[in-house]
Amino acid sequence: MILSPLKIFPSAGHNNKDSGAVKNGYREADLTKEARNNIARRSKAEDLIMDEDWETNSQYQSRIKPGKGSVLLDIHFNSAASLASGTECYITATDFNNKNSLSYKMADEICKITAKVLRIPNRGVKSDNLSQHSRIGILHLGAGVSVLWEICFISNSKDMNSYQANKEELMKKVAEILKKYDERIL
Template sequence: MRSIFVSAGHSNTDPGAVAFGRREADIAVEFRNMVAFYLQRAGVPHELDGNGTTNLPLREAVVRAKRHPLGVEFHCNAAAAATATGVETLSAPKDMALGAEICKAVAQALGLRNRGAKPENAGQHHRLAFVQAGGIIVELFFITNAADLAAYDARKWVAARDVAAVLTQAAKA
């Protein structure tokens, strides 16, 4: 079984996007820990970018990600338009199918739009360090959309369980 690196986006010193009194980095750590709970239960070997509320900086996460054949990093999307919604992943071509499975799992669990698996240059950046290290960036939902945030709060454990199930299957492949 292949090992998985599970990372929370941003870090203890970089909060990421902030909306409705919530910090992206805090949500990412929470979701990372929930996914790790389910991976542990399934017996999947994995490493995290910190324990508890610790969230290591990207430069350290990238080093750790390179040691694993599979890696995911959780983020929240943000937009000026409060109506922007949904889940998407950013990855290298080799990880597009797994990214699509993760998108499907999160979208179904949270009842959100599936924006799909996209190449790393589909967003505001052309090259993403975590993707270059072999990982997939998961934009769970739009933190700037009150309905997306409410859906996450209501069904985050279901989403974490379903993402862990997708990762477990990938680790076994």
């Protein structure tokens, strides 16, 4: 099945079978699903193709076929020592080496607005080959714009308190950014 290339793909980076990080009373899977759903609520439903909570990342990636006119956002929360703080985004090495790429520009906007709204450090845009994985598969599916977003540190109680207090405003602004980049590609 080939899907329309002119879509937005907000993805919870974790699912019912993969909880992701578990810290400070939070499960990353629950947070990422909530963030994805919050973004979806603020977007036109016909423009969205989302992962299902029961799907593994492999199942989701096999199902979707984002085209060059699409925008893909994979949502995560970081985890490290309790003092680690901030937001960051990952993009492909190719996009990272081209600061004019739409992926780089969207990732940069998302980092800046997240840091501003949550009042946390902006750790910046990074190449996926510098992540804990040598290559982040979902970023290489052929979408016109592909970004993996680490919202903040689930392991930092200050990051999480700010996220909980400001998540509605943040998701509204991120939904606007996704729509903007979807329309730029058209």
